[in-house]
Amino acid sequence: MGTKNYNGQQSPKEGNTYCGIYTFSPYSNYREYIQGELKEPLIAGKTYKVKFYVSLADMATHAIKELQVLFTEEKIKSCFDKNSCEKVIVPKRATTQRFMLHSLKNEGFLEERSTWEELSFEFVASGFENFLSIGNFNKDGKTELKEILTVSRKDNKFSYYYIDEVSVEATEKSTEEKTTSHTNNTTKESFKNNTTYVFKNVLFDFDKATLLETSKVELNTLYDYLKEHSELHIEVYGHTDAVGTETRNEELSKLRAEAVSNFLVEKGLESHKVKWFGFGSSKPKVSNDTEANRAINRRVEFKLIKK
Structure with missing residues (x-):
């Protein structure tokens, strides 16, 4: 018009x-x-x-x-x-x-x-x-x-x-491009024990628990760190936003945490060193009133524990 x-x-x-x-x-x-x-x-x-x-x-x-x-x-x-x-x-x-x-x-x-x-x-x-x-x-x-x-x-x-x-x-380079640059600079990732970290680029399709290909770059980096520090165990935590039923959110968060854990085990990490948990929407980082906030709450976290 x-x-x-x-x-x-x-x-x-x-x-x-x-x-x-x-x-x-x-x-x-x-x-x-x-x-x-x-x-x-x-x-x-x-x-x-x-x-x-x-x-x-x-x-x-x-x-x-x-x-x-x-x-x-x-x-x-x-x-x-x-x-x-x-x-x-x-x-x-x-x-x-x-x-x-x-x-x-x-x-x-x-x-x-x-x-x-x-x-x-x-x-x-x-x-x-x-x-x-x-x-x-x-x-x-x-x-x-x-x-x-x-x-x-x-x-x-x-x-x-x-x-x-x-x-x-x-607005920015892709995960793979940033990781390539990170590798070329020969910078190694470092994590503190007993500290909860949010995966930055571990991604899933809507309402699914299958890892997207881009997620594997960050997970490979974490796996290399765990193999280098064999005394460490890992806990993986899945979270969702408040959209959907409580039952489905809890199930989805657990499945996504399990998908991350299975990836690390399939790479070669001993299964007894990995535990996963799903919290659904029960532990939001911010309110769920905007799409930007809901995106923050949809996350997978991990913690490294020295045994």
């Missing part, structure tokens, strides 16, 4: 045009989304920054507090279910392949009309990301709303946002 449109007027952030979507409407759970295909799949283990700009339409009666970005392996069809056309997209029903939903929840509501407001976040890619979709993936009952314009007709309430300048860009 151009500068003038049926919901108001706004100059593009850049270029000559922009997109617009309904994020809340008078019709139960009616939604619109923007979907884009990446130029190439993201690289597993690499950190990327997602950024785009939003502006609330002049005619919109309500502002919302949260938008989400959904990364998928396959393209999502415009009507993925005969009973779900023009409704809230439920990722696990919209795709049979891998996906990851990231939430951008502001402290305040997205109510800027006169200018463009930047939304951004960083995340570590899993390597399956081919498409991204932007919109409100929450149903009406879970959508936080703020009334901006008072309307006489109750059924006229809606939230409509313009969106422009969507980008996904790498």
Whole structure:
């Protein structure tokens, strides 16, 4: 759409045009989304920054507090279910392949009309990301709303946002590149006993406990250290965020800790030197109120113990 449109007027952030979507409407759970295909799949283990700009339409009666970005392996069809056309997209029903939903929840509501407001976040890619979709993936009952314009007709309430300048860009070297540089400098890793460390690049696909290939670089380094210090034993701790059921989170955290332990044993570490535990979401490092915080809480830790 151009500068003038049926919901108001706004100059593009850049270029000559922009997109617009309904994020809340008078019709139960009616939604619109923007979907884009990446130029190439993201690289597993690499950190990327997602950024785009939003502006609330002049005619919109309500502002919302949260938008989400959904990364998928396959393209999502415009009507993925005969009973779900023009409704809230439920990722696990919209795709049979891998996906990851990231939430951008502001402290305040997205109510800027006169200018463009930047939304951004960083995340570590899993390597399956081919498409991204932007919109409100929450149903009406879970959508936080703020009334901006008072309307006489109750059924006229809606939230409509313009969106422009969507980008996904790498922010740093991949795990493998950083490790290669680290090796070339002949710097050896050193760990203190009885100190809990968080693996920096031990990664898993969404809701799975299979180690991604990029995880093995860091684990190989740890294995070499353990072989060099044969008096040490190791405990591995799995943690999740608060999304999902308590039972599933506890199971998943244990399976991921076990996957790390099994890798070390398969490399050659004596099995009696390894123990693993799963704590689910019971020991968060930070609150689970944002996607960035949830990413911090999804972690695998380890502690080296001298026997």
